[in-house]
Amino acid sequence: MAMSELSLKSVRKTFGALEVIKGVDLEIEKGEFTVFVGPSGCGKSTLLRMIAGLEDISSGDLEISGERMNETDPSKRGIAMVFQSYALYPHLTVRQNMGFALRFAGVPKAEIEKQVMDAARILELEKLLDRKPKALSGGQRQRVAIGRAIVRHPKVFLFDEPLSNLDAELRVHMRVEIAKLHKKLGATVVYVTHDQVEAMTLADKIVVLRDGRIEQVGSPLQLYSDPDNRFVAGFIGSPKMNFLPATAVTTNGQPSIRLDASGIVLPAGHLATRLAEGTKLVAGLRPEIFKDGGDSSLLLDIEMVEHLGSETLVHARSGETLVTVKYGGIRPMKDGETVRAEFDAASVLFFGADDQRIR
């Protein structure tokens, strides 16, 4: 079996009495772009900082290229980190910032200069090398921070919410730049974000974290179409998946599932043998499964319509439950109308009372 580039085994972290990372097992392959995603405070940064060596590991093992690194100094782990605030040294020029780590690793001057120039060329920073960070724009600072990481030729790049200080337009631009850079360098990347769009667009592998635990690991499309639980289903995808309370019933002798609010009955399909009558469920309907000509439908009272041109977002109610529907293109719908929204029953996901997916 091929050895992972980065491996976490039952890793835990406690701050005093507070357990923040509650046992994480994870393998990351060489060259893989892995994204840690999850709501704020779930422990993404802490986990990343444990990999970097900026936080101690309370228990468990961290291996990089097969070598146990729990107690190794951050500068000797073969990692480089890009911080949210960029953390450029304000009193040093771009050139000095980028060469700083090599200087302390005892690399000869000429070699440092060459490495800095190479990185500057990749990031188009050549003209800025003699400036101080305060004379740079946000996007330029970001590139210097990345350059500082590249210069070290790390085994693993660590990014902690690197785009969150940029405005929306620049964020999209830098996202594309980072994706290109990853392709060009073929580097192993661990990237932290709370933004699921960033995660979906950048990742080979997404790790969804909640409250110090891994909820699910998988490719972006795996998580989107085959979530393990209600949390992942709700977190991945925008607008959020609709969750409708449902009950397993028997209709006309057939096992089926009834949506509680509307009384709509869906065939139980392959779940038929697995659900006892009366079992409480939650049905998950993504806003984008609604389309004309589906085999089932919901009657919706429209509360508000957002016409975006390329798509139409309908915020509506089915009984007490709020439902969001996303149609492609322009639809002549108005607030206060009642519409029948059609969908295919096969694209509905079901979750048990424990929020786990029923497959």
Place this chain on the structure above:
Amino acid sequence: MDRLTRGLTAFFTYAFLGIMAFLSVFPFIWMVLGATNTSIDIIKGKVGIGTALLDNIRAFNAAVDVPLVFWNSIKIALISTALTLIVASLAGYGFEVFRSKYRERVYSAILLTLMVPFAALMIPLFVMMGKFGLINTHWAVILPTLGSAFVIFYFRQSTKAFPSELRDAARVDGLKEWQIFLLIYVPVMRSTYAAAFIIVFMASWNNYLWPLIVLQSNEMKTITLVVSSMASAYYPDFGAVMVSAILATLPTLIVFFVMQRQFVQGMTGSIK
């Protein structure tokens, strides 16, 4: 009506500020003018330029070994300031950056020393200096100022604006703790150091009570002591006193004007 109110408000504001400015600047003007007048004119309250400047300087020079006294003051102020800044910045940085169970308790204990009036410390301190054999040496003046709770407090407060990610970046770049302090913290915080330098330098330069007690022979005395002893002589020559006062004020003025920008930056706490 509205305009009238605004006009009146402006008038009183400027009148108040004007009076305050006059009150703080007048003594300086009077000091400078006084240096040009005879002692008798000064006592009479003459405000104006006189012709006695050279006489006054000569009298002052005859009464005091000016270079020695000046050198004493500068030496004490510079050593004291440099050491205080080193001790206080290390302490302030340490208190803010390193976590420990006892951190806040120890810090509170240090801040508590701000509550103890110096008068209460004077006698034990004097006894202590006596035991060290330091009475009538400059070290007796310098040493007690080093662990300044106020300056430690000032550095800890300023360190709150020092981004923790800079420390993290430096650790990833392979710097040891002392290198982070010397190569990152010190240059990044230079306006904090500048402001602290001015505050501590001025305090040391103007320090009066304690030096008066521990510095006993004339060749040890500082300019502040000399000014005051001249002013309290039996027949004070006020013209010469004014000359000495100018000389005593000059260095703090120079330090302030040279470092004004950093001082203001340091006080408003901007890291750029």
